[in-house]
């Protein structure tokens with residue numbers, strides 16, 4: 435059956451009893467496309483910002499402190515491995531590798547959407563990373579639009595209990611659903627449903643975009659219903675409109691090309707939300723995901739108001755690689771150490787002993 439034929443089925447059946455075969459083939463498509471193709475939107479984030487160098491830092495490099503508080507826990511780095519995969523054999527391997535590293539380096543990690551687990555509990559073992567990383571701070575994930583296609587609060591709580599999740603993320607992905615052949619496009623009344631989830635589940639709720647960014651107006655609405663954190667998920671990294679175009683036939687591919695660079699850049703979205711946060715006195719942590727490719731960008735994101743920076747594609751590719759005789763685990767560690775080193779060097783060379791101090795060292799275009 436073609437994706438289009440399957441999608442006709444799923445549009446009728448679009449509930450949590452949805453066709454698991456379709457979800458498996460979608461997960462595998464996403465993994466192989468992200469592994470092998472150029473899937474990013476254009477433009478480097480944060481390139482117009484720079485730190486004032488400090489020639490005389492007056493402290494030892496070893497005193498640089500990269501620790502950050504997020505959702506009630508202190509992490510060693512302001513880096514979050516953003517939710518990506520799971521539910522298929524390859525996804526399970528990737529998640530286990532990422533979870534081992536996240537636990538070792540004391541950083542939080544997201545899982546990819548667990549919708550499959552709600553269609554059949556046999557998929558649980560393909561998301562369960564607790565057996566390899568019992569102490570990792572783990573964030574669950576579903577599409578917010580699923581709340582209009584049969585998923586209920588009890589289902590989310592079931593995922594939280596079964597996978598022993600520390601937080602839950604609902605993703606907003608309107609563009610992806612529009613271009614995805616089998617996309618779910620009824621986004622009506624979701625804010626109310628999000629509010630209900632916030633009030634009912636036992637862990638903090640994060641709302642995340644997946645590459646189009648969050649405007650300050652939408653940020654305000656999300657804050658008004660009490661979400662615990664917002665990930666601005668902006669343009670500049672993995673482009674889900676484009677990826678779904680690559681999975682499509684006919685005009686889907688052209689739409690994917692057309693919308694490859696849709697949205698607000700991660701830096702624009704972060705700065706706009708961060709300004710509003712200051713102006714209205716919100717006390718809600720922002721996450722900056724989308725095109726974060728090194729520790730210098732992480733430092734800039736933190737300086738401009740992010741509590742955490744989310745990293746996806748570079749760690750996904752490291753977790754799937756088998757190059758240079760290194761194991762995927764070693765490659766992920768190496769990549770994360772690259773982020774860590776560049777972040778520490780940025781802090782030292784701009785005279786910031788702590789992450790808080792970074793904000794007074796950044797210059798460039800107007801900051802918040």
Ligand SMILES: Cc1cc2nc3c(=O)[nH]c(=O)nc-3n(C[C@H](O)[C@H](O)[C@H](O)COP(=O)(O)O)c2cc1C
Nearest residue numbers: 516517518546547605644671672724725745746747
């Ligand atoms: C292979 C892959 C699968 C993904 N699956 C999900 C998902 O299930 N749920 C979600 O919220 N985001 C998903 N994402 C999006 C990421 O969480 C992130 O928002 C996006 O990749 C941008 O970050 P990047 O530019 O660092 O990759 C996925 C990303 C990748 C690379």
